[in-house]
Amino acid sequence: MSKVVTISEAASIAMHGMIIIARANKVTNVLEIAEATLTSKHHVAKVLQRLVKEGFLTSQRGPTGGFILKKEAKKINLLSIYEAIEGKIEISNCFLDKQICPFSMCFMNNITLDLTVKFKEYMETQTLDKYI
Amino acid sequence: MSKVVTISEAASIAMHGMIIIARANKVTNVLEIAEATLTSKHHVAKVLQRLVKEGFLTSQRGPTGGFILKKEAKKINLLSIYEAIEGKIEISNCFLDKQICPFSMCFMNNITLDLTVKFKEYMETQTLDKYI
DNA sequence: ATAATTTTGGTAATTGAATACACAAATGTA
DNA sequence: TACATTTGTGTATTCAATTACCAAAATTAT
Ligand code: FES
Ligand code: FES
Numbered sequence: 001m002s003k004v005v006t007i008s009e010a011a012s013i014a015m016h017g018m019i020i021i022a023r024a025n026k027v028t029n030v031l032e033i034a035e036a037t038l039t040s041k042h043h044v045a046k047v048l049q050r051l052v053k054e055g056f057l058t059s060q061r062g063p064t065g066g067f068i069l070k071k072e073a074k075k076i077n078l079l080s081i082y083e084a085i086e087g088k089i090e091i092s093n094c095f096l097d098k099q100i101c102p103f104s105m106c107f108m109n110n111i112t113l114d115l116t117v118k119f120k121e122y123m124e125t126q127t128l129d130k131y132i
Numbered sequence: 133m134s135k136v137v138t139i140s141e142a143a144s145i146a147m148h149g150m151i152i153i154a155r156a157n158k159v160t161n162v163l164e165i166a167e168a169t170l171t172s173k174h175h176v177a178k179v180l181q182r183l184v185k186e187g188f189l190t191s192q193r194g195p196t197g198g199f200i201l202k203k204e205a206k207k208i209n210l211l212s213i214y215e216a217i218e219g220k221i222e223i224s225n226c227f228l229d230k231q232i233c234p235f236s237m238c239f240m241n242n243i244t245l246d247l248t249v250k251f252k253e254y255m256e257t258q259t260l261d262k263y264i
Numbered sequence: 265a266t267a268a269t270t271t272t273g274g275t276a277a278t279t280g281a282a283t284a285c286a287c288a289a290a291t292g293t294a
Numbered sequence: 295t296a297c298a299t300t301t302g303t304g305t306a307t308t309c310a311a312t313t314a315c316c317a318a319a320a321t322t323a324t
Binding site for chain 4: 033061
């Protein structure tokens with residue numbers, strides 16, 4: 001079994017976590033998110049830390065500490081969260097990194113590009129307020 | 133920079149290699165394909181062996197040996213080659229392996245499924261004879 | 265002040281893909 | 295027959311990405 005569209009656990013935690021925090025509407029800590037997503041709290045911590053640095057979350061240490069949205073839910077979409085973790089999505093007509101294809105015409109036509117654009121467009125429409 | 137649709141070097145070698153062999157219309161060896169695709173001959177050898185086992189190629193040892201199509205180019209499509217290397221493509225509505233999502237409604241809607249189906253459909257239409 | 269809690273940041277371990285290697289088996293050529 | 299060539303098979307190494315862990319810093323509550 002293989003997958004064409006693969007999303008890393010890190011990106012999954014980021015998106016699920018942001019929705020959980022948006023819904024909670026209060027300071028939420030690593031453990032709560034790790035339990036809800038059934039993932040390692042270590043991994044959750046690392047991902048949330050990244051989201052703090054990228055300006056999506058405000059963190060609060062100590063007891064009662066945790067994370068809370070820095071911007072309005074309406075102004076945060078899934079694409080920006082995804083790209084904060086994975087890096088900007090590359091729009092290219094073929095799948096090879098370097099142009100080392102021996103063929104003059106790519107057998108993937110523009111299917112890779114089409115799918116990537118569709119993915120981006122969808123993700124961009126999905127703002128967090130839709131999930132509250 | 134990240135990619136949504138990723139294809140391993142192994143799958144790339146398989147598809148490019150099959151097209152090269154189909155075009156050559158004669159016994160083609162590992163080295164020729166490695167040079168054409170600018171990849172390691174070891175990796176090419178490993179991939180082609182797999183394609184022999186899966187019934188796509190016939191191999192011939194010794195001097196003047198190499199690989200040649202076992203079936204008509206018209207009857208081989210890119211999907212079957214891809215799946216021979218990567219395993220059958222999984223059609224699922226979400227990207228998570230296990231159903232451990234904490235939400236009742238997946239925020240990916242059916243975008244993952246849609247894209248995967250589109251990919252499969254395209255790959256299935258691409259028979260090798262189109263590239264000769 | 266002290267203790268408990270939680271984030272932070274650096275490091276370690278794991279995984280999987282890609283690559284490299286060695287030797288056996290087969291086959292054509294001289 | 296002897297030799298060179300090429301695939302077949304198994305294993306080993308390398309490499310990068312992902313995931314896991316741990317100790318320090320910060321903060322709240324008692
Ligand atoms: S990369 Fe070779 S055909 Fe697109
Ligand atoms: S996996 Fe959680 S929303 Fe789809």
